[in-house]
Amino acid sequence: MGGLNPVTAPWVERAELIALAQRLEARFVGGAVRDSLLGHAVADIDLATPLSPETVIERVRDSGFKPVPTGIAHGTVTAVLPDGPVEVTTLRRDVSTDGRHAVVAFTDDWREDAARRDFTMNALYADPASGELFDYFGGLDDLKAGRVRFIGDPLQRIAEDHLRILRFFRFHARFGQAVDEVGLEACTRRANDLMALSRERIAAELLKLLVAPRAVPVIALMVERGIFRAVIPEIDAEGAARLAVLMEREGTAGVAPDAIRRLAALLPPQAAEAVGARLKLSNLDRKRLIAATAGPGDEGPHALAYRVGVAGAVDRLLLAGEPVDAIRDWTPPTLPLTGGALVARGIGKGPEVARLLRQVESRWIAEGFPDAARVGELADAAVAQA
Template sequence: MDGVIPATLPDAEWRQRPGLAQLASVLGAAAGEARFVGGAVRDTLLGLDAHDLDLATVHAPDAVIARLEAAGIKAVPTGIAHGTVTAVSSGTVVEVTTLRRDVSTDGRHAVVAYTDDWREDAARRDFTMNALYADPISGRIYDWFGGLADLAAGRVRFIGDPYQRIAEDHLRILRFFRFHARFGDDIDQDGLAACVARANDLMALSRERIAAELLKLLVARSATTVVALMQDTGIFRPILPEIDADGVARLRDVAEREAAAGVAPDAIRRLAALLPREAAESVGARLKLSNADRRRLTLATEGPGDEGPRGLAYRCGINIALDRLLLAGADVSSLADWVAPRMAVGGGDLVARGLNKGPLVARTLKRVESRWIVEGFPEAARTSVIADEEVVAALAEAR
């Protein structure tokens, strides 16, 4: 990722969003009392689209709320215990957080105190590239820990002692690999050594937090390379011991097939590739995935079926069909931009053709549907012929 990183924040779409200038003004940007921070600053410096907007301020949360409400800006105390207020200014949503320092941490939660020291707030963040602040008016970048140089070099580096950063929040182990998969080139060896040494700390985390980080990692730019490194160095062993070298190879294959087919990377599909088939259900439950995602995990390895890609997609839905086809190495080109049609014949049509209501109608409708799929989803006229033929056969069987 070697390149020149600007010393001031470039203009970007998000900087022109309605209400953002007013919000910064209300929080004292002109006096240096509010600055953009975090992902929006980092991504904009890299020329990437920014999504979530974060503003840091010297003002305490109650003062933030008072200032916003006095200016007619909606203030929602979404994380008030940790100093965060969600501001909605002319429809633009911004997380506003008071400058903080850690009082105590246990690897999962932190007790914080407020401060007016910008460097102290930066020092409690995880990586140098995430501790870059930008003046909302001038765009000047504030960088206390070499984040600009690390960003230019594609280097994900902990602020200060990696072991201390990990002790403060164990999730930073997974975040280190996720950010490296997204932004990194040569991995920071001090950070890697600390993550490997403290991998067992991951066992203290909630499975929901683990799942959220893992799923983001799996769709990052260098996911396959980084996952292989994590497996080789034992990072997964405390939390997902089911992952092995075979799973890493399957993940690489699926990622290559997605790219070749022009299919967007999908985290659940890639997790299914990474896991042994017999572990899908238990891992989905352990990670507390949604019912829909757990279903996808368990169905992903069931193969391409015998009705063709579109038949499979009609039966199971596009996502599950893509999962099964890509994991099986089957062609998915026929699903590009395909929308499942609706069969022109229903149960009422079969009754009108002479079948009595009940199980016979359901069985006959299934046969009509199967033939309709095999014939490539023909138009209404051909579907009607299929229905006539199947009704005649059903009446003959019923006699």
């Protein structure tokens, strides 16, 4: 892992990207370098450059691409390339921080830029053409050891950005083998700092953590250390145990991890509504979180999937310990009957049509979704009894 082989790096085939990076005097940085070294898929490509944002915009445009000043105050310009956007950020150093926001100044010092990053494994840079690595704080050794380690004094780094507490645990859940005790103690001491963060930022980190490979032991560690106590006290050891059971069921059933489903397992059922609101989840996620704990019902898995959707049914069945094989790849059918068909049978327009439709639908579900001919018989019988 001493050098990044440009032949195997995911960006090597993006000739336009390599040419642009060289024109920007840039290096690849952060997750793209880290994940490439680990052989993981790379989601986002980030470049760091000593050039000013204005010069970056000019050179991106001169290269034939669209520059978008997505975070110009912090030196970030997005270059829109045909095969995907790339974020380009000018080297910078922190001037002041308050735990939530930072005021930065631009620099041309690579080490100074690395020093403001959170963890050593995220402060690795790579030359775009040769793959040469630049490691200022022992990130390669930490990556090999599976050790998430703060750059510099952990307490100071947490004071700069309180979200780094949650990021420490999320990265440990994803990459960690042996926990860094110094970082762990710092996060434990400063856990109450999380109260100063927006609940949206807390939710985003927690949901990412929940789908990480080692989510269970890390959540248990966070509970033990009181990390959630100030912001989500509902998460406790029992929730961590429920999460472990759910993850085992997901694996057995071959169901992909899902953060909202796992959050539902982590919380006491009666807390889902309050926590969903506190974390300011989207309306869709909030409803799903609440519904996930409603149980499997008594009509069977297909009926449940028809009524609440396959995703919602999978949530409920897994959380209840019921099998999901019958519906995992099932597409719920559409009732082959309309209100107009009932009106044609002599039912006057109005509430009675809707009532009879529901009646026929319930019978159709109970009979296992028979064909249109049988639905016609059910409709005739419903009209006759109306």
